[in-house]
Structures are given as structure tokens and as C-alpha cells.
Amino acid sequence: MKEITGVLKTLGSGSTRHGNVGSSFVKYNTIEIGDTLLQKVVSSQSLNDFVERGLGKEVTLFLNKNMLIGVKLPDGKIYFWKRSFWRKSIRIIWYF
DSSP, X not given: OEEEEEEEEEEOOEEEEEOGGGOEEEEEEEEEETTEEEEEEEEXXXXXXXXXXXXXXXXXXXXXXXXXXXXXXXXXXXXXXOOOOHHHHHHHHHHO
16 A cells, blocks of 8 residues: 655546446546645445545555555545455455
8 A cells, every 4th residue: 555645735637437326436637746746546435525625634545556546635534445355355265
């Protein structure tokens, strides 16, 4: 997991896609944080609501490759995208 801290300057144009079982995803063309420019970043719509709160403020973004999976806001609160790995967990439990 990669962490990038800085002032969140830009959330470039994003498109929303609706997935299975009511899940929605946002794909940002660009995100500018500090001196770093990120391109083609995907996140959940629900996490996007919290990321937008950080515009113009110093935040920490947590990334897994091109997926934005968490954000730490200036008040110290951390919000994460919780993905379901239920099937994989069952498989691991089954073998042990």
C-alpha cells in the first residue's frame, strides 16, 4: 500500500460506473496531491464523498496500485473502502 500526503489540489473529471449489487465506482482522470499527479485512479462512490471533503486541505491518500482505498482527513479521521473478500476468506478457512 502506498501513502501520499499533501494538499489535495485537484480531483480531475471523474466518471461514475455502476457495478454489481448496487456498488458504484468513480474513475478519476487525474488527482493532484502536493507535487504528485496521479492518473486513472479508481475508487468507490462512497469513499469519494469523504475524499471531496479534503479538497484544498492536507490529506493522506492510501493507494493499492491505481485504486484509492482510503483517505485521512485533517481532523485525523481515516475512511477506507471496504471490499468484500468473503469467498476468498472461506477458501482460506477451509484449507486450514
